[in-house]
Amino acid sequence: MTSSSLARIVEIVAVVHPDILLGPIQPELIRNEVLADLLEDTARRSPDQIALIFADRCVTYKELNQAADRAASALIDAGVKPGQIVGLWLPRGIDLLIMQAAIAKAGAAWLPLDADTPVERIAVCLEDASAPGIVTCALFSSRLENLGRHLWTIENLLTPLETPLQSRTGLLSTHPAYVIYTSGSTGKPKGIEITQGGICHFLRSENAVLGVRGSDRVYQGFSVAFDMSFEEIWISYLVGATLWIAPKELASDPEALPLALAANGVTVLHAVPTLLALFNQDIPSLRLINLGGEMCPEALVNRWAKPGLQIFNTYGPTEATVSASLAALRANEPVTIGSPLPNYGMLIIHPATENGLTLMPRGDTGELCITGPGVAAGYLGRPDLTAEKFLVNPWSSGAHDGRLYRTGDLARIDTDGRVQCLGRTDDQVKIRGFRVELGEIEEVLARQPGVGTVAVILRNDDGIDQLIAFIVPENGATIATGTLRAALGKLLPPYMVPGFFELMSEMPRLTSGKIDRKALKIRPLTVSPVGTASVGSDTAETVAE
Template sequence: ASRQVSYQELNLAANQLAARLIAKGIQQGDFVGILLKRSPEVYLSMLAILKAGAAYVPLDIGYPEDRVSFILEDCGAKFLLSDEACSAGFKLSCEVIIVDGSSFDIRQNDTEAPEIAITVADPAYMIYTSGSTGRPKGVIISHAAISNLVKGEDRLFELNPQDKVAQVFSVAFDASLEEIWLAFRSGATLFPVSEAVMHSGSDLSDYIATHQLTVLSTVPTMLSMMQYPLPSLRLLILGGENCPHELLLPWHSSGLRIVNTYGPTEATVIATYADFDPLHKITIVPIGVPGELCIGGPGLAIGYLHQPELTAEKFIQPAFPLSDTTPSCLYRSGDLARFNERGNIEFLGRIDLQVKLRGYRIELSEIESQL
């Protein structure tokens, strides 16, 4: 069943839970684990931990037990905020504080925010990423860093209280901070999308259309499995992977702003951005510089059966002149290559999600869409 929680209800419940955490002995600078699915309860837990002066450590409910145990022991967490369902499958060394629907029941004596003196240099949260040694490494993000992101994206994306923001990323992945705080900063409505819906690009498309969501942040792999157009969307943010230009062409419309972003966890979600330009011109790169291998000549195919948009994406009219004896179109192969000093072409890989098995081309997104 769908639930609605107002910002006032969320704030009062976070104050109440923060007071409870402080009474439990949580102190400024402590790390506190969170093991909850995407839900109002996970947002409540984040805010309560911050209000208590501590830093939260989000865990994915799909993590194996040894990873959860390692992270909690590594960060020295004495407490884990979770619910009965999420914590039942784990043997935990720290005390579990249950956060569920009843946590939003307000008692009048605990509605004021705790008076905690924190600085911008204090830790706000810690995200664990894969380490080169095989062990996850904790990346500590300060209040100054996350505040910089929140204020910067507020200016960049200009959301308003009428927006409806999809929350699709695991809270253990720092891209979730972009979704959550885009909504919180602007007063927009945040829609936590269930794990079941996230397993299918078509289900996510249906969810967005049904709820008329206006903002989506996702990875190119998921976008490649989704159905377009989605007229309610006005802002589409991509990140986390290489984003092929041709993937975005079908999504281009006058009412949809598409932004490609980049940034590691250590730089607090994103460090760079660029608005999608569908008229980006293909130019010839110098010798030694990687680029997409384009093929011309009389041997080119006519196009794709029943797929005029794909044909237009892959068989292009270049801005630069071609030989008089060559047809005036090129095929964009999707292969990354370069000319070496001898004039030979060196193959460097793919620019998209295609792989080859025994010479056969396989689109990984096609496989994922069938799973």
């Protein structure tokens, strides 16, 4: 289909269904390509451009590409094939990004895991993804020996090759590029499978609006297990920009980080609003700030807006491939999630829709749905959940928007074509940009000795979002919160471990018998025993890293 004919079809759909909000139609952004193509094209075009900076080490695009080629060849020799999913568990730094690129160049998909992810959770994710193995390092490998899967260490993968360089074969844009695991309401994390073509389209689509360029120095601070890292890493690879990678201790220090960003001439910052709000000084070198992952307060925009600095707010669940909409933010204007990126679409359906979709008019509140080439393949090994959330789009204008994703977010499309996000239809929350199903934390807590009734909420105390677990001990059992914290730390990633455990004699209830979560959100916290339970100490045992 030609660009003009596709545009004409979209124009007809917009007239027939004016309540559907469509982004600019740019078919040239939808290409038959894979992630490795983007890196290889830039390495050919700008081989001597600095790609990565970490501490005193700099790597050019040519060096990044060659190192990734060596590791990819070793993975191919070991039997890694397109369509397979390979674990990725390394400390942050240049070697992590080389290995990420190597998995892409081998044709496989990566399953990224934070460096502090519990081994038990790693095992669950690898098993669920049927991963043949995991790329790691000698420092971590001893903790993985009982997984029963192949361990590839960077030390071995980066050794000089004694055999001819192996190249990927048979890789298609429909093959998976990566799998992100998010919290699951059933107590088990769920894997979201993103295709090669889907992520490549997103990179081109978002950057058609953001305008990151080869002369930029981009801060790389997100975990590779958080898909906003694609905006940092792979948009930079697309255009040949330089990534400045902050060490862990600096990335988590809101006082030292802005000083370092300014000193290193960083021009592009992708961040969650919570991080930006903690910065206590200006960063003169910045020309672009891209916010996402959380609600953005208007006061934050007012504080940072100035001539010469572009500020954007992006929105999108992992299931729609990183982001689906974008708003240019200005001082003293309402903060919205904007309008769809090129080739994406947004629409509102009645939240009680079960048998058929009911399209709602502009201005009405309902469940936000997303269409476009970025809609994910679905949930790995979860056909029932995939069928529930990924549906045939009855208002499709062509192959690029044939499916839609039900986000579970309440929203409305204003008459000016901007989307207002208004909360959730379920118990899912976001903390530090990560999506968390409170039910998963509750399920893990309920399995711990002495725990009776439990409810976990996210609330804001003194301007800080934190997870709080309210617990009624079973039959007057004595519970030490330090023991609970340690137990959860072995099963859940750190961002899912509640910051406070509040023990109670009884749980507030509604007349229906359900837990009154609104009452818990305003209940004062205590530091002393409640009823017959022993609170234990909530004092940190180690200095925060």
